[in-house]
Amino acid sequence: MANFSTELIKLADTIIDEKEKSILLAIIDLLQSDLLSGHSCSNLAVVSNKLNQSSDQIRKLLLDSGLAAPMNLDNKTGGSPVIPAKPIVIFHNLVYLNRYFYYEYRVATKISQLGKVYPDSDKALSILEQLGAIRNTHKLPNQAQFAAIQNCISRQLSIITGGPGTGKTTTVTLLLWALSNLYYNDKLNVKICAPTGKAANRVKESIMNSLEFFKRHELPLECDLFTMLFANSSSFTTIHKLLGYRQNSIYFRHNETNSLDVDILIVDESSMIGLSLFSKLLSAIDPLKTRHIIFLGDRNQLSSVEEGYVFASLVKSESLCHYESPKAKAQLLQPELFQIDDIASGKNQQLVSELLVSNRSNGEISKLSLAILCGNLDLVYDLLAEGSQTSLRPLNMSELMSELFKTGDCWDRYGNFLQENAATKIDISEVFLAFNQQVVLSATNNGFFGVNNLNLLIEKRIKHKLSINEEWYTGRPIMILSNDYALGLFNGDIGICQICDSQKIVVFPDGRSFIPEILPRYQLAYAITIHKSQGSEYNNVNIVLPDIKQLEEIYSRELIYTAVTRAKHRVTIFSSKTNLDRSILNQLERNTGLQLMLQSQI
């Protein structure tokens, strides 16, 4: 992005008229700042408003400067429209840097190319009948899950969205069983990927748990596919690994000219995928080779850290549940009063299947997250006041530390665990298990209540408990902050230190270990940002919303929903009422032209 704007500024500098030049430079500045905030483009009306010019004046100035060209998707003179070779593209009322227009356009094109709807075959019908029989006897899958499976079987590309515990993984596991039976004679090449290593490991674990669940409930769903999946080390992977990352390159080994050799592709945590990666992933899919591609995710979570709004746009392009409608609100908050069939959103052949009912026993946390989604402040505060699993505390460091180090709980328990095992050669998987029980999530890295300071304070207490002064000790958790393709370590990966024969190593959940000196940039991981917590879950989550003026903009419904839904058993929010209100009432929307493009029948 930096190169783009440097080039653009150079071009704008050649404009002779000083007034025009200054407006152009201001537009470039706004474009860049929108990209940094996650938008893929700028809204012409907003730009003109900020610069005190009319939209027509801004459009004319951009076009006359020679820096921009209009793009009209309806204007197809033989084949697909050609994207103008200008640094700026104006599409409807949106202003793009050329590259980002190209990414969105490529996503939209690919989505329409992957829109194959398969006719109902006898075999498919018979498999659905078998699944229907299982449903009758075992009450699983439920109606919405069944409809989602039906949708996915009948379409080349489909989306399953739903909050935590709504049964996305269960549905996908059943779907894999159905597909392996459908294509019985073929040796299916199935890949299951996610944007981060942590999320890829989690989906693997969740599918294993689903299979265990089926076994316990005696569902007759044995098939070789699962044995094959778990035997092949590359079945569960990150999107970067799947596409074949290359060191020091933004290009992958797999692309439109060297497509992925995969029959069925499942992509988990899709809301975390930024625009450029989404575009590159779809480009590497050959519609003639890949039979099914299924995107899974929670459309209400925070969007990717990078620019783009792809998953939410795709879901919105065919959205069925509007949280603002009174009926939807009533259904969401008291699903037990409604028949599951009322809520089931899937119908045969829909692109998007939405699962709404949580199967988790933690009723309070799912109610709280739904009240947040509905923007119902009264209900949120009632739930926080009355709940045994949910609570609101004032933002106060001594209250926070007493909660985190309550005797025998949270980080105190982790400290006890490390202390009890200090003399033995501890099994690192047990350390991970103890560590992953709890987390502190802050909205920011900096400041008194930021991740950096919280980590220092927590570590000080842990070290005090262990009576040590050393920097590295068994149990010290760190989070990697940048990608290192050579080591195969990625932003967000968490490792834990183990001292073996006086040597310190950092072990990662896949068992690989490194000496700390060769690790890419990292930070302590007792506390992490809410953004970094996406794709993870913990029993006990403590959320901190610091009072920092600059943070007001980032406080949003998506942020607080993402933080709350990381919790499985307990969530405590440390915040002022102002910040919590602000978070719940502020719904983020990113600028994007993707929905317009999808409607344009590319």
Ligand SMILES: Nc1ncnc2c1ncn2[C@@H]1O[C@H](COP(=O)(O)OP(=O)(O)OP(=O)(O)O)[C@@H](O)[C@H]1O
């Ligand atoms: N139809 C159902 N009836 C009863 N239990 C179910 C049903 N579907 C899923 N479950 C159970 O609910 C729990 C959550 O399901 P699952 O892991 O599939 O949800 P998920 O949406 O993938 O969750 P997450 O987003 O946290 O990964 C599991 O214990 C699963 O066995």
